[in-house]
């Protein structure tokens with residue numbers, strides 16, 4: 453690449469054209485949207501610090517251990533000039549609706565984002581392909597790709613990049629697509645022109661606050677992670693506090709309730725990513741079938757899935773709670789007692805005992 457070409461690329465017209473090209477390539481690669489954020493995440497940083505000061509992060513120490521790097525992109529990756537933010541829809545709209553699974557106590561409700569292949573792998577591959585496309589067009593440039601994998605404020609970045617607004621449930625919302633999507637980022641040393649920040653469209657709605665089974669959305673934009681079923685079933689490696697077990701119902705991995713009730717999700721479109729198709733009937737699984745999995749089966753059936761990261765013991769713990777909440781009979785009691793005779797982990801046994809107690813009254 454000659455100096456002249458580099459000069460052209462970095463001119464105002466050059467970076468505008470490059471931004472348009474990047475968007476076109478992103479769509480070709482299967483992303484639904486792309487925008488550019490500048491590096492000023494100070495507002496999001498203030499919010500994060502207040503959230504952590506209230507201890508709402510629970511045991512998620514990674515939310516603050518990187519200090520200001522999380523909201524100062526140029527501190528994390530020196531030389532960063534702009535951030536490319538991308539959206540990838542994941543919902544399979546043809547499945548039995550999550551709402552119906554919640555009403556079937558013999559089934560397990562798995563958050564819809566986790567039914568298929570691990571999104572980290574899918575998105576990372578696409579982000580790298582996009583970076584390579586840019587490289588082919590302009591020559592070597594500085595970049596790092598991220599997807600929920602480093603201290604990156606991806607929702608705040610996406611909001612600044614115009615991809616949507618942060619709703620009262622703290623997820624990103626798009627007025628044409630709802631909220632069932634993943635985000636990915638490319639930090640780059642290219643001075644791409646930033647987009648306008650998205651505007652806010654929750655209005656006076658508070659459906660997500662009212663629907664949360666554990667009252668985790670303590671105020672608009674304020675999610676107490678320690679109460680959130682996603683946190684309790686995924687991030688939390690210890691016991692599930694007694695006060696939340698009944699409210700968990702049959703939610704065995706994550707919770708979609710705040711998104712399920714959001715009016716904007718009527719605009720959800722079917723994903724175009726085959727890798728997000730459900731594996732092993734995880735869209736409507738029988739609790740007893742899942743509970744019967746050995747550790748070897750768990751590892752084999754969750755290979756390449758985000759579920760694998762919680763480990764077998766947390767998996768059994770979550771299902772035990774759901775079985776305690778089921779309207780099951782002898783079959784459920786037998787399965788709980790049988791598993792209790794096999795596992796040696798105290799935490800899992802305590803949850804099985806709790807589940808068995810629910811059948812004594």
Ligand code: SF4
Nearest residue numbers: 619620654657660714
């Ligand atoms: S349910 Fe209502 S308040 Fe909550 S994110 Fe959706 S629009 Fe906003």
